[in-house]
Every structure is written in C-alpha cells, then in structure tokens.
Amino acid sequence: MTTMALRTALSVFLVLMIACETGTVSSPVAHNAEPVDGARLWSRNCATCHGTFGAGDGPLAAGNGAPSLTSPDATERLTETVIEAMIRNGRGGMPAFRHLNDAEVQALVAHVRHLMTPSAVQPVAPPASGSGTPSPAGADVTAPDPAPSRTPQGPP
Numbered sequence: 001m002t003t004m005a006l007r008t009a010l011s012v013f014l015v016l017m018i019a020c021e022t023g024t025v026s027s028p029v030a031h032n033a034e035p036v037d038g039a040r041l042w043s044r045n046c047a048t049c050h051g052t053f054g055a056g057d058g059p060l061a062a063g064n065g066a067p068s069l070t071s072p073d074a075t076e077r078l079t080e081t082v083i084e085a086m087i088r089n090g091r092g093g094m095p096a097f098r099h100l101n102d103a104e105v106q107a108l109v110a111h112v113r114h115l116m117t118p119s120a121v122q123p124v125a126p127p128a129s130g131s132g133t134p135s136p137a138g139a140d141v142t143a144p145d146p147a148p149s150r151t152p153q154g155p156p
Contacts, residue, residue, distance in 0.1 A: 036103045036104050036106075036107035037107065038107035038108050038109075038110050038111030038114075039111055041100070041104055041107055041108050041111070042108060042111050042112075042115075045097060045100075045108070046058075046108070048060045049061050049064055049066035049094070050066050050067075050068075050069055051066075051068075053070065053115055054068065054069040054070045054112065054115035054116070055068045055069075055070055056068035056069070064093040064094075065092070065093055066093070066094070069112055069115060069116065070115055070116055074116070075116040078112070078116070080109050080113060083108075083109045083112050083113070084105055084106075084109050087100065087105050087108055087109065088100075088105060
C-alpha cells in the first residue's frame with residue numbers, strides 16, 4: 001500500500017471514528033453536514049393539515065381530510081417506506097413534497113414515527129403549586145414539604 005493510500009485510509013478511519021463518537025452517523029444530515037430538524041420540517045410542511053402532534057386536527061384538516069397519523073390503524077400500516085413514499089409522491093389531497101432533499105425526507109419520516117409512539121404525545125398538567133415544572137396528566141404529583149422556617153419562633 002502506498003503512503004498516499006495509507007494516509008487516505010487513515011483519514012477516512014479517523015473521520016468515521018469521530019462521527020461515531022458524536023453520534024452523527026445515524027442522524028439525517030443535510031448537504032451542509034448539519035443535522036436536519038424533523039420537528040421543524042413538520043411544523044413548516046405538515047402541521048397545518050395533520051396537526052402539531054399528527055392527530056389530523058390541523059387548521060386546514062377539515063377542508064382536505066388529512067388523516068390522523070397516530071391512530072392504531074395508521075401506526076400499524078404506515079411503515080417507514082410508506083411514509084417516505086407519501087412524502088415524496090403525495091397521496092389523495094396531500095401534495096408531493098419534492099422540494100425536500102433526502103436528508104429532510106428521512107428526518108420527517110423519523111419525526112412521524114416518533115409521533116406514532118404512545119409516549120410522544122402526553123397531555124401536560126399544570127405545575128404543582130410552585131414547582132415550575134409541568135407533569136404528565138394523571139401523574140401522582142405531591143407537593144414538596146415546605147422548607148423549614150429560618151425565622152426565630154417565640155419571643156425574642
């Protein structure tokens with residue numbers, strides 16, 4: 001093996017090792033090597049019909065019959081291949097999104113699959129008094145014990 005070929009092979013190996021270490025190999029990446037945000041693409045291209053969480057309740061859903069992507073029927077029949085084909089080619093009243101590149105389509109497919117998971121959409125209950133952190137609805141939330149008083153008790 002020549003020195004040049006050895007250097008090239010070593011460079012490729014190092015780049016792959018760094019990419020694997022940072023976890024960027026498996027995420028969809030645009031042409032400029034930045035990860036693609038599927039949620040942002042969803043809100044720009046899909047949410048007006050399918051709704052924020054894919055339930056088919058977007059502001060334009062009534063006029064075009066956009067289905068829920070989170071129903072049990074949809075989660076069973078919509079494979080990643082089917083979702084990708086529908087994004088690329090359209091279906092029924094849904095237009096084809098040919099302006100999206102491969103990385104963007106894959107990011108949208110991943111986001112749709114995420115929306116299909118039962119834990120993806122949980123109603124959020126108002127925060128417990130003073131906690132500042134919302135809890136999933138129905139969660140057993142108990143108020144924290146009050147902090148001990150630092151003011152002296154009793155006569156001075």
